[in-house]
Amino acid sequence: MTDVLALAGVSVVRGKSRLIDDVTWEVEEGERWVILGPNGAGKTTLLQVAAGRMHPSSGVAGVLGEVLGAVDVFELRPRIGLASASLAERVPPREIVHNVVVTASYGVVGRWREEYHELDHARAAELLELMGIAHLADRTFGTLSEGERKRVQIARALMTDPELMLLDEPAAGLDLGAREDLVGRLGELAADLEAPAIVLVTHHVEEIPPHFTDALLLREGKVVAAGPLEVTLTDANLSETFGLPLTVERRGDRWTAWSTGQGAASR
Numbered sequence: 128m129t130d131v132l133a134l135a136g137v138s139v140v141r142g143k144s145r146l147i148d149d150v151t152w153e154v155e156e157g158e159r160w161v162i163l164g165p166n167g168a169g170k171t172t173l174l175q176v177a178a179g180r181m182h183p184s185s186g187v188a189g190v191l192g193e194v195l196g197a198v199d200v201f202e203l204r205p206r207i208g209l210a211s212a213s214l215a216e217r218v219p220p221r222e223i224v225h226n227v228v229v230t231a232s233y234g235v236v237g238r239w240r241e242e243y244h245e246l247d248h249a250r251a252a253e254l255l256e257l258m259g260i261a262h263l264a265d266r267t268f269g270t271l272s273e274g275e276r277k278r279v280q281i282a283r284a285l286m287t288d289p290e291l292m293l294l295d296e297p298a299a300g301l302d303l304g305a306r307e308d309l310v311g312r313l314g315e316l317a318a319d320l321e322a323p324a325i326v327l328v329t330h331h332v333e334e335i336p337p338h339f340t341d342a343l344l345l346r347e348g349k350v351v352a353a354g355p356l357e358v359t360l361t362d363a364n365l366s367e368t369f370g371l372p373l374t375v376e377r378r379g380d381r382w383t384a385w386s387t388g389q390g391a392a393s394r
Contacts, residue, residue: 129156130189131291131324132177137186138348139172146172148348149186154291154341159317159325161335161356164345165369170328173345174211174295177326179203191290208284208323211295215280220269224260224279225251227268231286254282258312274305278312294327298334310336314380332360337380344368356382 132154139146147169154160162170175181176188179200188195191206218227229243229251255261258278263271271279277297284292297313298306314337316322329335335342335356342359344351345368352364357377365384366373372388 133189137183140184159339168345169348208289208292210280210284225264332382
């Protein structure tokens with residue numbers, strides 16, 4: 128297999144804050160990773176490095192065979208599918224859903240004077256169908272529910288047939304029904320052998336889709352544990368990550384966790 132991500136001793140420092148600290152991590156083709164950790168653990172910062180949108184303060188960050196700092200990131204970014212709250216905030220509320228997806232071909236948010244081929248439009252329509260929102264193609268983005276917006280973002284992230292898919296808290300703010308629908312669709316995507324490597328950030332083990340393979344656990348910018356889900360997502364590792372005694376259980380192809388006591392877990 129080939130490394131899609133290869134981070135070695137990566138740290139990101141802003142002022143006196145060390146957002147991520149000496150992170151070494153590799154993602155290979157075909158792997159589906161979840162990054163878990165509490166607020167402030169450095170999950171989104173790590174994803175921004177992986178997306179080529181933030182350079183490390185120290186260490187080496189390899190992304191799709193290129194090294195950040197020695198590559199034109201504007202050539203690298205189209206090879207990466209990204210869905211995040213910050214990207215959604217940039218979408219004009221009056222933009223129609225089909226255009227939100229198809230504009231990913233040019234790496235822009237908001238259609239202007241670009242011209243798209245029929246293949247681009249067909250690809251956008253196919254992805255909207257895949258995410259179960261083809262009926263929303265002519266709606267404006269600002270009229271969608273939070274769950275619908277999340278699915279549009281994922282369709283957009285897939286538009287360029289990326290080599291790496293990055294999802295920053297895709298189920299955040301969704302009700303139970305919308306969350307389960309989205310998790311199910313992401314599980315179907317993860318099961319597709321033709322799908323790119325996937326990295327998903329979340330706070331909740333219940334949001335880990337089926338067919339995900341590995342987990343990276345972060346606390347205060349440091350790696351607590353990393354590796355295959357079955358050996359990494361343990362009571363001890365999860366308790367250390369969240370600073371609370373926790374029990375984690377796998378039920379079929381899903382995970383759940385709950386508190387087993389009072390006070391902080393031992394570090």
